[in-house]
Amino acid sequence: MIRHLVIFARVPQFGRVKRRLAREVGAAEAMRFYRATLDRQITALSRDPRWTVWLFVTPDKEVRHAAWRGAVPPERVRPQGHGDLGRRMLLPFRTLPPGPVVLVGSDIPAMSPSHIVRAFRLLGRHDLVFGPASDGGFWLIGSRRGRPMPHGLFAGVRWSSAHALADTRANVPAAISVGEADTLDDVDTADDLRRFRLSAR
Numbered sequence: 001m002i003r004h005l006v007i008f009a010r011v012p013q014f015g016r017v018k019r020r021l022a023r024e025v026g027a028a029e030a031m032r033f034y035r036a037t038l039d040r041q042i043t044a045l046s047r048d049p050r051w052t053v054w055l056f057v058t059p060d061k062e063v064r065h066a067a068w069r070g071a072v073p074p075e076r077v078r079p080q081g082h083g084d085l086g087r088r089m090l091l092p093f094r095t096l097p098p099g100p101v102v103l104v105g106s107d108i109p110a111m112s113p114s115h116i117v118r119a120f121r122l123l124g125r126h127d128l129v130f131g132p133a134s135d136g137g138f139w140l141i142g143s144r145r146g147r148p149m150p151h152g153l154f155a156g157v158r159w160s161s162a163h164a165l166a167d168t169r170a171n172v173p174a175a176i177s178v179g180e181a182d183t184l185d186d187v188d189t190a191d192d193l194r195r196f197r198l199s200a201r
Helices: 019-025 027-046 085-095 113-122 164-170 190-199
Strands: 004-010 052-058 077-079 101-104 128-132 138-143 178-180
Touching: 004 027, 004 085, 019 027, 019 190, 027 052, 027 113, 052 085, 085 101, 101 113, 113 128, 113 138, 128 164, 138 164
Parallel strands: 004 052, 004 101, 052 077, 128 178
Antiparallel strands: 101 138, 128 138
């Protein structure tokens, strides 16, 4: 069975990525951090033979952007589509070929293949898996796809808040089992960036 790993990515354009971080460290530094994290993540994950990597990117018109060139085959770079984050996140689960799907963000600097391996293992005994973030959000969602994604999974979710994961989990029917992957964080503030760089030494 083919395992599908989806990376949700924004085109690395000056002034359009990591805007909250950019307000504190400057747009140039935020851009450098995002581009380095994105490149490292795609390189590490796309070389692993245990899954097939897909890039779902925004803006939609940038599916041929130079940032993706050589990372994965062009047919595995797809637009995220329209709508809020929840609607866009559902698209890969509904459209990719059969097999379990794990979806991750593109700005999780501590993420490694070992974290993805654990998420897929959890899908061996759970219908869904979430990777929580310490701020109340989540950096990963996966589905075994033995049944359709729950209707209304992302209805009413307060995105970019401390309630995002709790809101999503509240929408999961009781009959669907949920596993929890490792806790990882993205970098949104100068303090986040400082802590990550200290931990990476």
